[in-house]
Amino acid sequence: MFGPVEDYPRDLAEFEGRFSTEDACRRYLVQLRWPEGFRCPRCGHVKAWPVRSIWFQCAACAHQTSVTAGTIFQDTQPPLSTWFRAMWWVTNQKTGVSALGLQRALGLRSYKTAWAWLHKLRRAMVRPGRDRLTGRVEVDETYLGGTHPGRRGRQTETKALVAVAVEVERRQLGRIRLRRLPDASGPSLLQFVQDAVERGSLVHTDGWVGYDPLRRHGFKHRLTFLEGQSKSPSQLMPHVHQVVSLLKRWLLGTHHGAVTHEHLDYYLDEFTFRFNRRRSRSRGKLFFRLVQQAVAVDPAPYESLVKYARFPS
Ligand SMILES: [Zn+2]
Secondary structure (H helix, E strand, O other), X not given: OOOXXXXXXXXXXXXXXXXXXXXXXXXXXXXXXXXXXXXXOOOOOXXXXXXXXXXXXXXXXXXXXXXXXXXXXXXXXXXXXXXXXXXXXXXXXXXXXXXXHHHHHHOOOOXXXXXXXXXXXXXXXXXXXXXXXXXXXXXXXEEEOOOOOXXXXXXXXXXXXXXXXXXXXXXXXXXXXXXXXOOOOHHHHHHHHHHHEOOOOEEEEEOOHHHHHHHHHOOEEEEEOOOOOOOOHHHHOHHHHHHHHHHHHHHXXXXXXXXXXXXXXXXXXXXXXXHHOOOOOOHHHHHHHHHHHHHOOOOOHHHHHHHHHOOOO
């Protein structure tokens, strides 16, 4: 799905040298959005005329579009170079980003703007329709935002219930998916697993009744009953618990645990984005991925969402 050329700045000096003008930023977006050349979003034609260096007019159907149309950059006031600085900054903070941190780094006047930007970038970190986890996947839920564990199956005012799925390959952690859930009921958990995990995969959970529907919906289901075991849950399902403890440490360290429910979704997506690219050595490459995903628009969002909700036949 991605173009072959991975072209990105290696350090801040290179970044600043390359992306100081609107034109340079726009050219980079064009390169990432249409790696094989322009393609008309309306008719698929590959030839276009430039209009005032911002617009492309399709040579076949005369549809006018820009490289930012239909992306998170569409209809935004700030210059692209400011967006680029935001994306560079977000991907270069190893421990993650708060809205206040972004506001300071970019010298934005309003906290609200910084917060809104993070939420826009979040859409580029986690896109609907991405690949599901496969193979062997451990799934569990955890409560975040409180010191006392909540009772399963209900949401408390101070704690958020978060579902966690992690691929396990040869005892190594693979990719993860995280999502805040309204409750730990069967329908909520099934929806999460269906969205996060490829049907036919082996899903490993504890004996919570909420996971009972999995087998009926095409998953192989391995159960580990925690009650009456001499081993602790973290010994019985070590991988998912490892992810949970890394997530909690990250939230505590970067955000001092002060994450409200309305911010939590952003942080979960950011953590996932970083975690799934944790082996990538270059921060510039993370920047590249974020920009790439920010312009990777779906040509038919509704259709793909419908397809996404259905099982492959
Ligand atoms: Zn066209």
